[in-house]
Amino acid sequence: MSKFFDEALEESRLSRAAVRVRHVILGICFCLTLGAMGYVFVKIDRELDRSASVNSDNVTWTLAQIEVDALKLQRAVILASERPSDPAALDDLRLAFDIFYSRFNILSRSDQLRSLPVTSSLREELWSQGAFFERVTPLIDGDDATLGAAVPALRVEMDTITDRVREQVVGSLQTLMEAGDSRRTELRRSLQVFASASLGLLGLMAALSLVIILQNRAQSRRSETTERAIHNLRATIESSLDALIIADVHGQITDCNGAAEALFGRSRDEVRRVRFAQLLGRDGHDDPLASLHHMIRSNAPELQDGRLQMAASRADGGRVPVEVALAEAKGASGEPMFIAFIRDISERIEREESLRKARNDALKGEEAKSRFLAVMSHEMRTPLNGLIAATELLQSSTDLDQRQSWLSEIVLSCGWAALDQVNNVLELTRLGSEQSASYQVTDFSPVQVIRDLMLQNHPHAAKRGNILQFEEPETPVAKVSAPRQLFLRVLYNLIGNAIKFTDAGSVTVRLATDLRDGGSRLHLTVSVIDTGIGIAEGDLERIFHNFETLDASYARMREGTGLGLGIAKLSAEAMGGTIRVSSALGKGSTFTFDVTLPVAVEAPAHARDDAPLAEDEVPALNILVVEDNPINSLLLTEMLRLRGHTVTTAADGVEAVEHAAAIAFDMILTDISMPRMDGLEATRIIRREGLCRTIPIIGVTANASPDKMPEFLGAGMTDVLVKPITRAALVAVIANYARGTARTRQRPAPAPDVAVPVINADVFSETLEEMGRDFVERIADRLLHETESVIIQLEDLGSVGSFADAGKAAHKTAGAAAAIGLSGLHSALASYERAANECDATAASSALDDIRRILPRTVAELRDKGLALALSRAAAE
Missing domain, CATH: 1.20.120.160 (HPT domain)
Structure with a gap:
């Protein structure tokens, strides 16, 4: 480990030496730059002065020559006028004119003279159409007689021209002098700007140099801090309880700390002489370092918080379970190296094994309880089915008076409620979990549910001498859209529990409501108040635990399994509600159920008459029959066609989806279990979009299990027909939905467990x-x-x-x-x-x-x- 830190300290010293070298180089560069800038400035200024002087002299001479040429031409004209018959005088005149003419041609070709008055004004005056040169040139090029005759007039005109030339030359010289002064001023201003920029640049360089010096000082301080941190880190790592080893890219260990010496039972020198694979290993990995490196880079699922469980080999041949974390770094030479942090987890594994054993024992006990509950529930189902079936037969085959009908309705209602409780107990683990969302959502009246529960529990309350009463709200209560099964389960258990623990007293159910969120949600507060034996304050939380009764004597005095309040609490939570309880021993208890539910959407006025049509009122419908069994399909098709309906058949869900997308059917009858795509998936797809997304979809199945119905209806089915399909059942379901209404039938009753005849x-x-x-x-x-x-x-x-x-x-x-x-x-x-x-x-x-x-x-x-x-x-x- 000391080697690793020595390399870091050496790197810090080299860094400070490099900073000092940079300072010297920066000073030299600054001086060289300053000298070069001064030299360039002086050189440019000298050259500009020379250039300005040469150009000015050349232009001045040219302008002076124009005036001289004009005076020479005037003198030649005067001499020619005095000797008009002398050919030599006329030739001198022609020569002087040609020079004057050529001088003006030079003016037109000179960029420096083009903008001067002598060019822009005088040349135009002399050279324009009908002007001096156009008139005189033919005379100059003519014979001597013609030229001699024109000399007197030319002499007069030359006086004017000479004065005009002198005036324009003087003006041009003045303009030239002003332009020269302006250019020199501008050049000097540019040189001043250049000098200022140079000085600014030098200042910036000085500022940067100062910043660099300050940064270097800060870096020096950081280097000192780093050295102290390295020393502290060295002490920390050496005192770490986790072992640490450093290996090069080839797996050769280069250093370790004291904890590694203790873990492997080897001295530091011994550890440095071995390879990584000799100290740490994992089954199925020949090169554990390479494997661990690959797993960390790919974030393999085997890693737990970046660590991998491996086995460490001790010097005495023992194997110790360890947890290894790997980090990749670079040494002072730039070569990659690996740092492994190793923790002995033998004690933790022992604790986990102990906890796992305890958990398995607890799960076995819970499994035994669940098996007992399932067996008990299935055993209860048979007599309940018989009770319900016998009661229905009694109502349908016997003429009952009013009181007998009332009592038989109570028996039937209680039987259904008991069967629901048995089924709900089987789904106890489902409550409070994500699966609670699969419960069927229907529109129902909370008031009517409570009224039905009061009717069901009235005989039970009367048997114990209790008065059962319901305090309804004064204002009408809207229907809600929620899992009615959960709402019913909560109140059924709360009311039944209150009756069971009250003798010769009263049980009052009080309902309070208030609308929220602009009337879209209804808050329900249902209080179940009894005058029973009460509950001690210390037991108020315990009563909601499953299979929990307060004490042995209490359990013997009051029958029960301890499931009622637990199921009520889980059902309430599955709806997003809560249950509160307040009680005092000997004075009674109050259980309050609070829940906020969506208000059911009212059907349009024209659709409120949802009574099913009579059989002779049912119109001819276009019906899609989806059935994979040809016999079933043929039988159902014939039954429908005999009643005047148009029938299209499909062999599975895939064909059903295709037909429903192309044809606007009035109703769909579909089997549940089919190849390629079952009826549930087909229903979900049809409900998403298309021509048939709003029509009634009736499921046809031989599986009438109550726990399957929420799944069928949750997939989007309007109703479910249970095989065998009788004529009455088929006619009833078509009449029920012929208006396009979407009412939900009660769940079909499971068939009683009696001997099944060969033929129905x-x-x-x-x-x-x-x-x-x-x-x-x-x-x-x-x-x-x-x-x-x-x-x-x-x-x-x-x-x-x-x-x-x-x-x-x-x-x-x-x-x-x-x-x-x-x-x-x-x-x-x-x-x-x-x-x-x-x-x-x-x-x-x-x-x-x-x-x-x-x-x-x-x-x-x-x-x-x-x-x-x-x-x-x-x-x-």
Whole structure:
């Protein structure tokens, strides 16, 4: 470890030496720059003066020559006028004119003279059309006689021209002098700006130099601080409880701390002589350093907070579980190196193992409790189904007076409530979790729910001598849109609990409401007040725990499992509400349920009459039937067409979605379980968009389990028909939704656990009446042949463990059997489907034996009913 810190200190010293070298170089550069700038300034100033002087002299001479040439021409004209017949005088005149003419040509070609008055004004005067040069040039180029005759007039004109030339030359010289002075002034100003900029640049360089010096001093202070920090860090790492080792890129260990010496049982020199892989290892990794580096870079899921569990090898041959974190760095030479932080986790693993064992023991106890609860609930389901079925038969087959009807309604209502409680207990773990959102949301009246609960609990309260009363709000209470099942479960448990712990007293249910969020949400406060035995303050929290009763004597005196209040609390929380309790021993208790629910949207006035139509009032509808079983599809299609409806068929959910996107149907009847895409997924897709997103979608299934209904309705189905589909049920559901209303039926009652007949006489007779004997014979014969094939298919699939495919095959045939009333065959196939879905090979084998036994019995009874069947020998036997 000292080597690592020595390298860092050496690097700090080298850094300070480099700073001093930079200072010297910066000073030299500053001096050189200043000298170069002064030299350039003087040189430029001298050259500008020289250039200005040369140009000025040349222009002045040219202007002076113009006046001299004009005077020479005037003198030549005067001499020619005195000797008009002398050819020599005339030739001198021509020469003087040519020089004067050429001088003006030079003016036009000179950039320096172009803007002067002598060029811009005088030249134009002399050279313009009809001016001096245009008039005189022909005379100069003519003969001597003509020129001699024109000399007197030319002499007069030259006087004027000479004066004009002198005036323009003087003016041009003055202009030239002013321009020269202006240029020199501008040049000197530019030089001054240049000098100022140079001085500013020098000042900036000086400021930068000062900043650099200050930064260097700060860096020196930081270097000193770094040295102190390095010394402190060295002491910290050496005193660290975690082991630390440093390795190069090849896995050779270069240094370590004292904790590493203790962990590996080796001295520092011994550790430096070995490789990383010799000290740390992991099963399946030949090079643990490279593997760990790769995992850290790829953020592998094996890492826990950037650490990986490995095994450390001690000098005595022992193996210690450790947790390793790896960091990559660079040494003073720039080569990569790896720093591994190693922690001994043997004690932590022992603690985790102890906690894991305790958790497993607790889970086993919870599992045993859950199994007991499930068995108890299933055992209760059978007598409850019998009670409900017997009561319904009593109401439908016996003439009851008013009081008997009232009592039978109470029995039936209590039976349904008890069955709901049994089903809810089975879903206890679902409450309070994310799955609570799957409960069906319906529109219901809170007041009516409480009234029904008061009616159900009235006999129980009267038996214990209690007065049961409901204090309703004075103003009407709007309907709410929420999971009615959860709301009912909360109040059912609170009211039942109050009655159970009150004798010869009173139980009062008080409802208070207020609208919130502009009337879109309704806040409900339901208080259940009893005058019972009360609860001690220390037990107010404990009473909401599942399977919790207050004490042994209390439990013996008051029957119960301790689930009621726990279920109520979880149900309330699943709705977003809370339950509060206040109580005093011997004075009674008050349980208050607070919840805020959305107000149900009122249906339009024209749609409020939601009574179903009579059968003869139902209009002809365009209906889509989605069924993968050809027998079911044919049977359902014929039943609908006999009643005047137009029917389109689809073999699975994919075809259903395609048809629904292209045709505006009035209603869709769809099976639940189908290949490629089931009815639930097809319903979800249809509800998203398209022509059929708002029409009634009726599910058709043989699975009438109550716990499945929220899933079906939650997928977007309007209602569910349970196979076998009777004529009355089909007519009722079409009449119910023919107006386009979307009412939700009560969940179908589970069939009572009684012996299933081979043939459902009502369904079979109705099918014969509807379809005719020939049609039924053809369908039954086809179904029985299909069942023979399915038995072979189930044997093959079961032998290889393909229970999923076997369950689908059984489901398909079971639905067809139920459709024409072959209840025994349907029951056996449904039992096989359930066993296959649970991957229970024993139950599936038993159900397959039942299918084999029921098939010949079904054939026999069909023949007894007069059907001519062309069957194989195996089916007939």
